[in-house]
Amino acid sequence: MPIGRTLLGVLCLLAVSITSVHADEPILIRFSHVVGENTPKGKGAEMFKQKVNERLAGRVKVEIYPRSLKFNDNEVFMALLFGDVEMAAPSLSKFRGYAPALEVFDLPFLFDDVDHVHRFQHSDIGQQLLQTMLPVGIEGLAYWDNGMRAISANKPLRVPPDADGLVFRIEPSTVIQQQYTELGVVAVPMPFSQVYDAIRTGVVDGQENSWSNIYSRDIHALHKNFTELDHSFQGYMVITSQDFWEDLPDDIRSELTAILAEVTEEVNRMAAEQSESDRQKVAAAEGVEILEPSPSDVQLWRDAMTPIWDQFQPEIGAAVIDAAVAAGNAQ
DSSP: OOHHHHHHHHHHHHHHHHHHHHHHSOEEEEEEOSSOTTSHHHHHHHHHHHHHHHHTTTTEEEEEEOTTSSOOTTTHHHHHHTTSOSEEOOBGGGOTTTOGGGGGGGSTTOOSSHHHHHHHHTSHHHHHHTTTTGGGTEEEEEEEEEEEOEEEESSOOSSGGGGTTOEEEEOSOHHHHHHHHTTTOEEEEOOGGGHHHHHHTTSOSEEEEOHHHHHHTTGGGTOOEEEOOOOSEEEEEEEEEHHHHHHSOHHHHHHHHHHHHHHHHHHHHHHHHHHHHHHHHHHHSTTOEEEOOOHHHHHHHHHHHTTHHHHHHHHHOHHHHHHHHHHHSOO
16 A cells, blocks of 8 residues: 555544544633632632533533633633633623623612612513623623622711712722712722732722622721722623534533523522621721711712713613612512
8 A cells, every 4th residue: 555545544543533532522611700719709600610510520621710810800801702711700890891781780879789689680671681792792691799889998988078089999880980080089990809909009098899809808908997888789790702602512501501590599699698797707807997877978979979870871771770770669
């Protein structure tokens, strides 16, 4: 037999062998997020990994990259689209460039509490918001909680004038930026991974966040003055690439959907418990004071911040805001 034909046969067998090896490799899901492993989102990602690795063993493998080890929340959208990761759970504040309607979650004093948020998320419009990024190739899979936001600074913040002239670290959100502009605050958008050093070095005077994020980043070691304002919701959307999701075998996609539903229920339960637990830990820290504003003081904050609703209504949509308001009345 000629050497050329023999070599061709060997190469063909090798190609078949390589193809077979790749076909036997599990589907890899790299899950990127920015917070600590002990936060509700961090625990949820790990729970998702464990359930998938158990129930889809040999077919799907999940790897978790917390604390911005791969990408921060601003970078991860393009990373999904380019196939550098397969899943992420950015803060809802990060979605403006892809779905302005999701800014509804940042509007100050729109939601009374987390139950109000849930009623809106489960409504027809809330579920439709999960699909608003399909035109750019991103699919929303679930909402995850992290609780209502508190504010903190290097001085007590009892009423809005107390914040005038301060510099606050905020999430990159035009809504949040404008709400602080209304207070005379200089708002500096900054990744969550940088917040501790920004406070420590005096780059910023204040910040806002959920209790689990405050505790996990030791913000209470630097700030001793917290105001439990509960003015807005800190939550996430679990997202994936539409191409990746639709290319999955039907049975695998179905099982991943079921697992994600189970994990979402548990994450939101843990978020409620951890919010209260971490608040207590912050309150117990040496020198920390948590102000609980009186109804009249809360009204002052509300009056100072809520005028921005009208400013953002055109891009969010009146129907979306109305649905969120209506969810508060549907108790």
